[in-house]
Amino acid sequence: MSIELETAGAASLGGLSTRQKADLSGQPCQNCGHMVEGRFCPNCGQLAASFHRPITSLIGETISDMFTLDGRLARTLPVLLFRPGRLTTNYTAGKRARYVPPFRLFLIASLAFYLALFALVPPGQYINIDDETRDEITQSIREGQEAAVAEIPEDARERLERANIEINASDEWFRQDIENQVVAVLNNPDQFAAQLENWLPRLSILLVPATILALCILHIWRRSLYVYDHAIHALHLHSWVYLTGAFFMSAGSWLPDIFLYGYLFWFLFYVWRSLAVAGSAGVFMSGIRFFLMLITWTVFITLIMVATVIISGLSVQA
Secondary structure: OHHHHHHHHHOOOOOOOOOOOOOOOOOEOOOOOOEOOOOEOOOOOOEOOOOOOOHHHHOOOOHHHOOOOOOHHHHHHHHHHHOOOHHHHHHHOOOOOOOOOHHHHHHHHHHHHHHHHHHHOOHHHHOOOOHHHHHHHHHHHHHHHHHHHHOOOHHHHHHHHHOOOOHHHHHHHHHHHHHHHHHHHHHOHHHHHHHHHHHHHHHHOOHHHHHHHHHHHHOOOOOOOOHHHHHHHHHHHHHHHHHHHHHHHHHHHHOOHHHHHHHHHHHHHHHHHHHHHHOOOOHHHHHHHHHHHHHHHHHHHHHHHHHHHHHHHHHOOO
């Protein structure tokens, strides 16, 4: 997953960078309140810098410290898991030193989620198609292509033939190419499953910028909220989903069904409450944003799943 890690490192938004300009020097530390005279707070060590600036200047966290964890994890997880939106508001308010940087937290959560997903629910165990079903699928593709050619009007067919355009020849090539790829997938379910495991984590990261964009649009009239704030919020939302999802995939078989229903309710409540707290909105406005966010996630998750299946299928070698 080296490519994913490189992409993740480039997209990091929440870390502490030694290259940041200490534009808050001479003011009280936003984390502990101690007066800061230099580049870093002498009390807690936080960089005296504001992150409310152009998005291009926020890409500062390096891969070398991506997995450097200390007591911040113990302070971060309870707030993330049980206080929706509070971790985002604390972090964007300047209390950064005490918490795990948002993208590092997201990376750890996503790794935990996909390790649990592919270990406990391997896609290969569901890809087992017998010869009869495979022949039926191939025959359906052949009949569909033949029906498409048959729908071409006779006068149009004659004009194409006078222009020396062979309909059946081009159709045969196209049909054969599709059939070969479908048969390759059906004959190599393990390879297809491996491609799914390879592409799903890569493409699913696209849901994060989609969430950031949606939050920016939903709060477009809130000038006090920056793209940085929405990016932190999106990373925290996805981190919560990944961590709780990994837990329930790991422990779900030992838990009563009532816990799964309770998790669904808590998921809906968490997203709504997080939008209300991070966006400083009331019940009605946060409810509208919650509904629109669910629609956005549904659309993008569907597109990502379809793209994953198509790309994984095309990546299978016969």
